[in-house]
Amino acid sequence: MNAHALSAEHVLGHDARHLQGQIETAFSGDGRTLRPAKDALRNFASVDAVIAELKPSEPVFCITPERLRSAAASFSSFPGTCLYAVKCNPHPFVLETLYQTGITNFDVASLDEVELIGSLFGSTAGKFYNNPAKTRRSIRMANDLHGIRFYTADCLEEVDKIAEEARGSDLVIAVRLATNGTDARYVLSTKFGAMPDKAIHLLRHIRSKGIKAGISFHVGSQCLAPGAFSEAVELAGDVAKRAGVELAVLNVGGGFPAPYPGDDVVGPGHYFKSVARALRNGAIPRSCSILCEPGRALVATAGITLVQVVMRRDHNLFLNDGVFGTLQELGHSKERRPVRLIPSKPRVSATYTDFKVWGPTCDSNDVLGAPFSLPDDVREGDWIEVGMMGAYSLSMRTHFNGFFADKIVTIGA
Numbered sequence: 242m243n244a245h246a247l248s249a250e251h252v253l254g255h256d257a258r259h260l261q262g263q264i265e266t267a268f269s270g271d272g273r274t275l276r277p278a279k280d281a282l283r284n285f286a287s288v289d290a291v292i293a294e295l296k297p298s299e300p301v302f303c304i305t306p307e308r309l310r311s312a313a314a315s316f317s318s319f320p321g322t323c324l325y326a327v328k329c330n331p332h333p334f335v336l337e338t339l340y341q342t343g344i345t346n347f348d349v350a351s352l353d354e355v356e357l358i359g360s361l362f363g364s365t366a367g368k369f370y371n372n373p374a375k376t377r378r379s380i381r382m383a384n385d386l387h388g389i390r391f392y393t394a395d396c397l398e399e400v401d402k403i404a405e406e407a408r409g410s411d412l413v414i415a416v417r418l419a420t421n422g423t424d425a426r427y428v429l430s431t432k433f434g435a436m437p438d439k440a441i442h443l444l445r446h447i448r449s450k451g452i453k454a455g456i457s458f459h460v461g462s463q464c465l466a467p468g469a470f471s472e473a474v475e476l477a478g479d480v481a482k483r484a485g486v487e488l489a490v491l492n493v494g495g496g497f498p499a500p501y502p503g504d505d506v507v508g509p510g511h512y513f514k515s516v517a518r519a520l521r522n523g524a525i526p527r528s529c530s531i532l533c534e535p536g537r538a539l540v541a542t543a544g545i546t547l548v549q550v551v552m553r554r555d556h557n558l559f560l561n562d563g564v565f566g567t568l569q570e571l572g573h574s575k576e577r578r579p580v581r582l583i584p585s586k587p588r589v590s591a592t593y594t595d596f597k598v599w600g601p602t603c604d605s606n607d608v609l610g611a612p613f614s615l616p617d618d619v620r621e622g623d624w625i626e627v628g629m630m631g632a633y634s635l636s637m638r639t640h641f642n643g644f645f646a647d648k649i650v651t652i653g654a
């Protein structure tokens with residue numbers, strides 16, 4: 242274990258273990274019905290086997306655990322402790338598979354997520370409540386019922402709220418620092434993050450209350466530039482130094498990119514080296530625990546949405562899932578995914594052409610931002626395998642217009 246890695250108890254404190262085992266159920270695919278997490282998913286040898294057996298007319302979401310395991314393995318060279326951001330894909334099968342690989346700490350953003358992790362893993366999982374805007378009740382429940390010791394804030398009011406609702410000498414509050422986000426597809430600092438001068442004030446305020454202080458940041462989701470991470474680590478070190486505060490924790494967030502087609506993603510090691518380089522520069526003391534909390538980079542490659550063509554009109558394809566379902570991210574014009582046509586009857590078209598792709602609802606916004614390149618004889622009833630859909634897909638589904646993608650299977654489990 243490297244100098245900056247931590248055990249759950251290191252930050253969470255020994256009290257973290259009480260009461261978590263009480264909730265013994267986990268949520269099902271729709272996030273509402275309580276039922277056992279395991280056994281709910283059927284396993285198939287391949288996507289083609291799903292089609293051969295089910296001939297599905299509803300979308301089928303396929304989870305490939307082997308890909309989860311290899312993404313988790315790639316984070317073993319991160320210079321600290323890797324948490325998983327539950328929001329990215331909270332399916333219990335995903336959480337359990339990651340947990341089995343050794344990712345036993347979780348970034349949670351709501352009481353539901355706190356309870357989900359508690360119900361699956363009891364006190365054996367670390368929970369870090371990193372949403373900078375929390376209700377008092379959720380902080381109280383997180384503290385009293387789940388023993389959470391780690392919280393995030395980006396303003397004085399939230400620091401005071403946490404200090405009032407969650408007490409104890411082992412409490413840690415991290416100040417969320419704003420980053421410029423220019424290298425990311427999804428900028429997160431327009432909503433959360435304190436500028437350096439304010440962060441300095443907050444760090445001192447936290448320490449003045451006898452609470453351990455940390456810094457967290459998020460460089461933005463799908464951040465392609467490794468340098469964004471070192472810049473942010475250096476900024477955090479500079480802020481802590483100017484505040485005169487010794488950091489207990491530095492959380493470098495998520496943002497590590499998934500290797501989507503068209504994105505210039507270097508291997509994960511380059512992003513970790515960028516963090517390690519900035520840590521070596523001396524800005525961060527060795528006693529400080531380093532965390533990261535990726536979502537996308539851990540789960541993106543492990544999900545497939547299998548859709549069917551409902552209608553073809555010229556070069557428009559109408560599918561049974563769209564941006565109000567698991568294809569939410571594909572509304573963005575830069576989002577590309579590998580697609581494969583699986584014809585309903587054998588045909589031999591060798592010519593590919595671009596199709597505009599629409600979802601099943603009546604809303605004109607239910608359209609993908611980039612075309613699918615497919616054999617030109619694609620027709621109603623054909624299936625399309627949309628790969629690399631593991632991130633922000635299941636967690637973003639809606640019931641809009643009565644469509645809901647809730648058929649979930651595993652492949653090669």
Ligand SMILES: Cc1ncc(COP(=O)(O)O)c(C=O)c1O
Nearest residue numbers: 326462463495496534535536537
């Ligand atoms: C606080 C926080 N941590 C981690 C993540 C995960 O980010 P990503 O999926 O880009 O790795 C997010 C995403 O919104 C976040 O808000």
